[in-house]
Amino acid sequence: MAPMAAIKKAVSLAAGMGTRMLPATKAVPKEMLPVVDKPLIQYAVEEAVASGIEEIVFVLAEGKEAITEHFGHLSRVEAFVREKGDRDLLAQVRAPSNLARYEYVLQDRPAGIAHAVACARELVEGEPFALIFPDDLILSSRPCTAQLADAYSACGGSVIAVEQVAPEDIPSYGIVDPVGPGNPARLKGLVEKPPAAEAPSNLGVVGRYILGPSIFEHIERTPPGKNGEYQLTDALASQVAAGEPVCAYSYEGHRFDTGRPLGLLIAGLEVALGRPGLRRRLLEHIGRLSEGGVPH
Numbered sequence: 001m002a003p004m005a006a007i008k009k010a011v012s013l014a015a016g017m018g019t020r021m022l023p024a025t026k027a028v029p030k031e032m033l034p035v036v037d038k039p040l041i042q043y044a045v046e047e048a049v050a051s052g053i054e055e056i057v058f059v060l061a062e063g064k065e066a067i068t069e070h071f072g073h074l075s076r077v078e079a080f081v082r083e084k085g086d087r088d089l090l091a092q093v094r095a096p097s098n099l100a101r102y103e104y105v106l107q108d109r110p111a112g113i114a115h116a117v118a119c120a121r122e123l124v125e126g127e128p129f130a131l132i133f134p135d136d137l138i139l140s141s142r143p144c145t146a147q148l149a150d151a152y153s154a155c156g157g158s159v160i161a162v163e164q165v166a167p168e169d170i171p172s173y174g175i176v177d178p179v180g181p182g183n184p185a186r187l188k189g190l191v192e193k194p195p196a197a198e199a200p201s202n203l204g205v206v207g208r209y210i211l212g213p214s215i216f217e218h219i220e221r222t223p224p225g226k227n228g229e230y231q232l233t234d235a236l237a238s239q240v241a242a243g244e245p246v247c248a249y250s251y252e253g254h255r256f257d258t259g260r261p262l263g264l265l266i267a268g269l270e271v272a273l274g275r276p277g278l279r280r281r282l283l284e285h286i287g288r289l290s291e292g293g294v295p296h
Protein backbone atom coordinates (compact mmCIF):
# COMPACT_ATOMS: atom_id res chain seq x y z
CA MET A 1 0.00 0.00 0.00
CA ALA A 2 1.28 3.50 -0.85
CA PRO A 3 1.98 5.85 2.09
CA MET A 4 -1.10 7.46 3.59
CA ALA A 5 -2.04 10.57 1.61
CA ALA A 6 -2.91 13.31 4.05
CA ILE A 7 -6.05 14.95 2.68
CA LYS A 8 -6.16 18.37 4.32
CA LYS A 9 -8.59 20.28 2.11
CA ALA A 10 -12.16 19.75 1.07
CA VAL A 11 -14.40 21.45 -1.44
CA SER A 12 -18.05 21.59 -0.50
CA LEU A 13 -20.49 22.39 -3.25
CA ALA A 14 -23.33 24.61 -2.19
CA ALA A 15 -24.26 26.37 -5.40
CA GLY A 16 -27.31 24.32 -6.47
CA MET A 17 -30.80 25.76 -6.61
CA GLY A 18 -32.57 23.15 -4.50
CA THR A 19 -35.41 22.83 -7.00
CA ARG A 20 -36.67 19.58 -5.49
CA MET A 21 -37.23 21.30 -2.15
CA LEU A 22 -39.14 24.36 -3.34
CA PRO A 23 -40.74 26.43 -1.92
CA ALA A 24 -38.60 25.79 1.23
CA THR A 25 -35.51 26.73 -0.77
CA LYS A 26 -36.95 29.89 -2.33
CA ALA A 27 -35.14 32.11 0.19
CA VAL A 28 -33.22 29.57 2.31
CA PRO A 29 -30.25 27.73 0.75
CA LYS A 30 -31.00 23.99 0.58
CA GLU A 31 -27.76 23.36 2.48
CA MET A 32 -29.18 25.32 5.43
CA LEU A 33 -32.24 23.10 5.83
CA PRO A 34 -32.10 21.50 9.27
CA VAL A 35 -31.80 17.89 10.28
CA VAL A 36 -33.21 18.23 13.81
CA ASP A 37 -31.36 21.40 14.89
CA LYS A 38 -28.30 21.64 12.65
CA PRO A 39 -28.14 22.66 9.03
CA LEU A 40 -27.12 20.01 6.53
CA ILE A 41 -23.92 21.82 5.64
CA GLN A 42 -22.72 21.65 9.23
CA TYR A 43 -23.00 17.85 9.13
CA ALA A 44 -20.82 17.92 5.99
CA VAL A 45 -18.22 20.13 7.67
CA GLU A 46 -18.22 18.00 10.81
CA GLU A 47 -17.67 14.88 8.71
CA ALA A 48 -14.77 16.56 6.91
CA VAL A 49 -13.16 17.74 10.14
CA ALA A 50 -13.57 14.31 11.76
CA SER A 51 -11.71 12.97 8.69
CA GLY A 52 -8.68 15.23 9.25
CA ILE A 53 -9.66 18.07 6.90
CA GLU A 54 -8.36 21.46 8.01
CA GLU A 55 -9.57 23.79 5.28
CA ILE A 56 -12.92 23.87 3.51
CA VAL A 57 -13.62 25.72 0.31
CA PHE A 58 -17.32 26.42 -0.19
CA VAL A 59 -18.46 26.94 -3.75
CA LEU A 60 -21.47 29.21 -3.43
CA ALA A 61 -23.92 30.91 -5.73
CA GLU A 62 -25.77 34.16 -5.28
CA GLY A 63 -28.36 33.94 -2.53
CA LYS A 64 -26.27 31.63 -0.32
CA GLU A 65 -25.15 34.34 2.12
CA ALA A 66 -26.70 32.44 5.03
CA ILE A 67 -23.91 29.86 4.68
CA THR A 68 -21.16 32.47 5.03
CA GLU A 69 -22.97 33.88 8.03
CA HIS A 70 -23.39 30.45 9.62
CA PHE A 71 -19.65 29.76 9.54
CA GLY A 72 -18.66 33.34 10.34
CA HIS A 73 -17.73 34.98 13.62
CA LEU A 74 -19.46 37.68 15.58
CA SER A 75 -22.91 37.28 14.18
CA ARG A 76 -25.75 39.19 15.80
CA VAL A 77 -27.00 35.90 17.27
CA GLU A 78 -23.64 35.29 18.94
CA ALA A 79 -23.73 38.77 20.48
CA PHE A 80 -27.28 38.19 21.72
CA VAL A 81 -26.48 34.83 23.32
CA ARG A 82 -23.32 36.21 24.94
CA GLU A 83 -25.39 39.00 26.47
CA LYS A 84 -27.78 36.39 27.91
CA GLY A 85 -24.85 34.66 29.58
CA ASP A 86 -25.83 31.12 28.43
CA ARG A 87 -22.40 29.52 28.01
CA ASP A 88 -23.59 26.19 26.56
CA LEU A 89 -25.71 27.87 23.97
CA LEU A 90 -22.88 30.28 23.15
CA ALA A 91 -20.56 27.32 22.56
CA GLN A 92 -23.10 25.79 20.17
CA VAL A 93 -23.59 29.03 18.29
CA ARG A 94 -19.84 29.55 17.98
CA ALA A 95 -18.96 25.94 17.11
CA PRO A 96 -19.42 26.21 13.33
CA SER A 97 -16.96 29.13 13.08
CA ASN A 98 -14.20 27.22 14.82
CA LEU A 99 -14.34 23.83 13.12
CA ALA A 100 -11.95 24.57 10.23
CA ARG A 101 -10.49 27.34 8.07
CA TYR A 102 -13.00 28.47 5.48
CA GLU A 103 -12.69 29.94 2.02
CA TYR A 104 -15.56 30.98 -0.21
CA VAL A 105 -15.69 31.14 -3.99
CA LEU A 106 -18.58 32.10 -6.21
CA GLN A 107 -19.88 30.07 -9.14
CA ASP A 108 -21.35 32.78 -11.32
CA ARG A 109 -23.69 30.52 -13.33
CA PRO A 110 -25.11 27.00 -12.95
CA ALA A 111 -22.91 25.13 -15.45
CA GLY A 112 -22.48 21.74 -13.80
CA ILE A 113 -20.52 20.09 -11.02
CA ALA A 114 -17.18 20.04 -12.86
CA HIS A 115 -17.53 23.77 -13.49
CA ALA A 116 -18.28 24.33 -9.79
CA VAL A 117 -15.22 22.28 -8.76
CA ALA A 118 -13.06 24.28 -11.18
CA CYS A 119 -14.11 27.46 -9.34
CA ALA A 120 -12.07 26.21 -6.35
CA ARG A 121 -8.99 25.41 -8.46
CA GLU A 122 -6.65 28.10 -7.14
CA LEU A 123 -7.35 27.15 -3.55
CA VAL A 124 -6.79 23.40 -3.78
CA GLU A 125 -4.52 22.88 -6.78
CA GLY A 126 -1.46 20.63 -6.48
CA GLU A 127 -2.76 18.16 -3.90
CA PRO A 128 -5.54 15.61 -3.63
CA PHE A 129 -8.68 17.02 -2.01
CA ALA A 130 -12.05 15.79 -0.81
CA LEU A 131 -15.27 16.79 -2.53
CA ILE A 132 -18.45 16.75 -0.47
CA PHE A 133 -22.06 17.34 -1.52
CA PRO A 134 -23.91 18.44 1.63
CA ASP A 135 -27.27 17.13 0.42
CA ASP A 136 -25.94 13.58 0.60
CA LEU A 137 -25.91 13.20 4.39
CA ILE A 138 -23.91 10.13 5.41
CA LEU A 139 -23.99 8.74 8.93
CA SER A 140 -21.35 6.13 9.71
CA SER A 141 -19.19 4.97 12.56
CA ARG A 142 -16.06 6.00 10.61
CA PRO A 143 -16.58 9.21 8.62
CA CYS A 144 -17.11 8.48 4.94
CA THR A 145 -14.46 11.01 3.86
CA ALA A 146 -11.89 9.30 6.12
CA GLN A 147 -12.77 5.94 4.55
CA LEU A 148 -12.22 7.47 1.10
CA ALA A 149 -8.89 9.01 2.13
CA ASP A 150 -7.62 5.52 3.03
CA ALA A 151 -8.97 4.19 -0.24
CA TYR A 152 -7.10 6.97 -2.08
CA SER A 153 -3.81 5.66 -0.69
CA ALA A 154 -4.72 2.13 -1.74
CA CYS A 155 -5.86 3.21 -5.21
CA GLY A 156 -3.19 5.78 -6.02
CA GLY A 157 -5.70 8.03 -7.77
CA SER A 158 -9.17 9.57 -7.56
CA VAL A 159 -11.68 7.65 -5.47
CA ILE A 160 -15.46 7.84 -5.75
CA ALA A 161 -17.92 6.72 -3.08
CA VAL A 162 -20.49 4.30 -4.50
CA GLU A 163 -23.47 2.31 -3.34
CA GLN A 164 -25.86 -0.11 -4.98
CA VAL A 165 -28.87 1.60 -6.47
CA ALA A 166 -32.20 0.15 -7.59
CA PRO A 167 -32.68 -0.21 -11.36
CA GLU A 168 -35.31 2.55 -11.45
CA ASP A 169 -32.86 4.95 -9.75
CA ILE A 170 -29.94 4.32 -12.13
CA PRO A 171 -30.84 7.25 -14.44
CA SER A 172 -30.40 9.63 -11.45
CA TYR A 173 -26.77 8.68 -10.73
CA GLY A 174 -23.31 8.51 -12.17
CA ILE A 175 -22.70 4.76 -12.66
CA VAL A 176 -19.26 3.16 -12.43
CA ASP A 177 -17.76 0.36 -14.50
CA PRO A 178 -15.33 -1.60 -12.31
CA VAL A 179 -12.57 -3.77 -13.76
CA GLY A 180 -13.45 -6.52 -11.26
CA PRO A 181 -14.43 -7.06 -7.63
CA GLY A 182 -12.44 -5.58 -4.75
CA ASN A 183 -12.85 -2.52 -2.61
CA PRO A 184 -11.54 -0.08 -3.71
CA ALA A 185 -12.25 -1.36 -7.21
CA ARG A 186 -10.31 0.08 -10.12
CA LEU A 187 -12.56 1.48 -12.84
CA LYS A 188 -12.46 1.03 -16.58
CA GLY A 189 -15.10 3.69 -17.07
CA LEU A 190 -18.02 5.61 -15.65
CA VAL A 191 -21.08 7.20 -17.18
CA GLU A 192 -23.38 9.99 -16.06
CA LYS A 193 -27.02 8.99 -15.55
CA PRO A 194 -27.38 6.24 -18.16
CA PRO A 195 -30.68 4.50 -18.96
CA ALA A 196 -30.90 1.39 -16.74
CA ALA A 197 -30.56 -0.93 -19.75
CA GLU A 198 -27.20 0.63 -20.70
CA ALA A 199 -25.72 0.87 -17.20
CA PRO A 200 -22.36 -0.91 -16.78
CA SER A 201 -23.22 -1.86 -13.14
CA ASN A 202 -25.68 -1.01 -10.39
CA LEU A 203 -23.09 0.99 -8.42
CA GLY A 204 -24.13 4.63 -8.23
CA VAL A 205 -21.88 7.56 -7.39
CA VAL A 206 -22.80 9.37 -4.18
CA GLY A 207 -21.62 12.83 -3.17
CA ARG A 208 -18.18 12.02 -1.75
CA TYR A 209 -14.95 11.91 -3.71
CA ILE A 210 -11.22 12.29 -3.26
CA LEU A 211 -9.95 13.91 -6.44
CA GLY A 212 -6.37 13.56 -7.65
CA PRO A 213 -4.57 16.80 -8.61
CA SER A 214 -4.82 16.15 -12.37
CA ILE A 215 -8.61 16.54 -12.21
CA PHE A 216 -8.43 20.22 -13.19
CA GLU A 217 -6.61 19.46 -16.47
CA HIS A 218 -9.26 16.87 -17.25
CA ILE A 219 -12.10 19.25 -16.40
CA GLU A 220 -10.49 21.81 -18.69
CA ARG A 221 -10.45 19.49 -21.67
CA THR A 222 -13.84 17.83 -21.07
CA PRO A 223 -16.72 19.32 -23.10
CA PRO A 224 -20.23 19.75 -21.69
CA GLY A 225 -22.06 16.42 -21.35
CA LYS A 226 -25.44 15.34 -19.99
CA ASN A 227 -27.94 18.24 -19.94
CA GLY A 228 -25.32 20.50 -21.54
CA GLU A 229 -23.47 20.77 -18.20
CA TYR A 230 -19.82 20.20 -17.34
CA GLN A 231 -20.00 16.79 -15.67
CA LEU A 232 -17.46 15.64 -13.09
CA THR A 233 -18.29 12.07 -14.11
CA ASP A 234 -16.93 12.86 -17.60
CA ALA A 235 -13.74 14.46 -16.19
CA LEU A 236 -13.17 11.33 -14.07
CA ALA A 237 -13.79 9.16 -17.15
CA SER A 238 -11.11 11.25 -18.86
CA GLN A 239 -8.67 10.41 -16.02
CA VAL A 240 -9.49 6.73 -16.61
CA ALA A 241 -8.97 7.08 -20.37
CA ALA A 242 -5.56 8.68 -19.73
CA GLY A 243 -4.52 5.53 -17.84
CA GLU A 244 -4.68 7.06 -14.36
CA PRO A 245 -5.93 4.85 -11.54
CA VAL A 246 -9.50 5.80 -10.59
CA CYS A 247 -11.39 3.65 -8.10
CA ALA A 248 -14.86 3.19 -6.70
CA TYR A 249 -15.19 2.60 -2.99
CA SER A 250 -18.23 0.96 -1.37
CA TYR A 251 -18.24 2.82 1.91
CA GLU A 252 -19.67 1.66 5.20
CA GLY A 253 -22.47 3.96 6.28
CA HIS A 254 -26.02 5.09 5.74
CA ARG A 255 -26.81 7.80 3.22
CA PHE A 256 -29.83 10.07 3.11
CA ASP A 257 -30.72 11.95 -0.07
CA THR A 258 -31.77 15.13 1.71
CA GLY A 259 -32.26 16.94 -1.58
CA ARG A 260 -35.75 15.37 -1.61
CA PRO A 261 -38.52 15.77 0.97
CA LEU A 262 -38.70 12.09 1.94
CA GLY A 263 -34.93 11.79 2.37
CA LEU A 264 -34.80 14.90 4.53
CA LEU A 265 -37.68 13.64 6.68
CA ILE A 266 -36.13 10.21 7.19
CA ALA A 267 -32.76 11.76 8.04
CA GLY A 268 -34.43 13.98 10.64
CA LEU A 269 -36.27 11.02 12.11
CA GLU A 270 -33.14 8.84 12.38
CA VAL A 271 -30.96 11.59 13.83
CA ALA A 272 -33.69 12.46 16.35
CA LEU A 273 -34.05 8.81 17.37
CA GLY A 274 -30.33 8.85 18.15
CA ARG A 275 -30.77 11.75 20.59
CA PRO A 276 -31.54 10.60 24.13
CA GLY A 277 -33.53 13.79 24.82
CA LEU A 278 -35.88 13.18 21.88
CA ARG A 279 -36.02 9.43 21.33
CA ARG A 280 -38.62 8.33 23.87
CA ARG A 281 -41.19 11.03 23.15
CA LEU A 282 -40.74 10.72 19.42
CA LEU A 283 -41.29 6.95 19.55
CA GLU A 284 -44.38 7.46 21.71
CA HIS A 285 -45.72 9.93 19.19
CA ILE A 286 -45.03 7.64 16.23
CA GLY A 287 -46.75 4.83 18.16
CA ARG A 288 -49.85 6.99 18.63
CA LEU A 289 -49.86 7.99 14.97
CA SER A 290 -49.57 4.43 13.72
CA GLU A 291 -52.39 3.27 16.01
CA GLY A 292 -54.80 6.09 15.41
CA GLY A 293 -53.94 7.32 11.95
CA VAL A 294 -52.90 10.84 11.08
CA PRO A 295 -54.95 13.46 12.94
CA HIS A 296 -55.11 15.99 10.06
Ligand code: G1P
Pocket residue numbers: 113133136172173174175192193204205206207231232233
Ligand atom coordinates in the same frame (compact mmCIF):
# COMPACT_ATOMS: atom_id res chain seq x y z
C1 G1P B 1 -24.53 14.42 -9.11
C2 G1P B 1 -23.56 13.69 -10.04
C3 G1P B 1 -23.91 12.22 -10.12
C4 G1P B 1 -23.97 11.63 -8.73
C5 G1P B 1 -24.89 12.45 -7.81
C6 G1P B 1 -24.75 11.98 -6.36
O1 G1P B 1 -25.81 14.45 -9.71
O2 G1P B 1 -23.58 14.30 -11.32
O3 G1P B 1 -22.94 11.56 -10.90
O4 G1P B 1 -24.41 10.29 -8.80
O5 G1P B 1 -24.56 13.84 -7.82
O6 G1P B 1 -25.56 12.71 -5.49
P1 G1P B 1 -27.02 15.39 -9.15
O7 G1P B 1 -27.62 14.65 -8.00
O8 G1P B 1 -26.39 16.69 -8.76
O9 G1P B 1 -27.96 15.53 -10.31
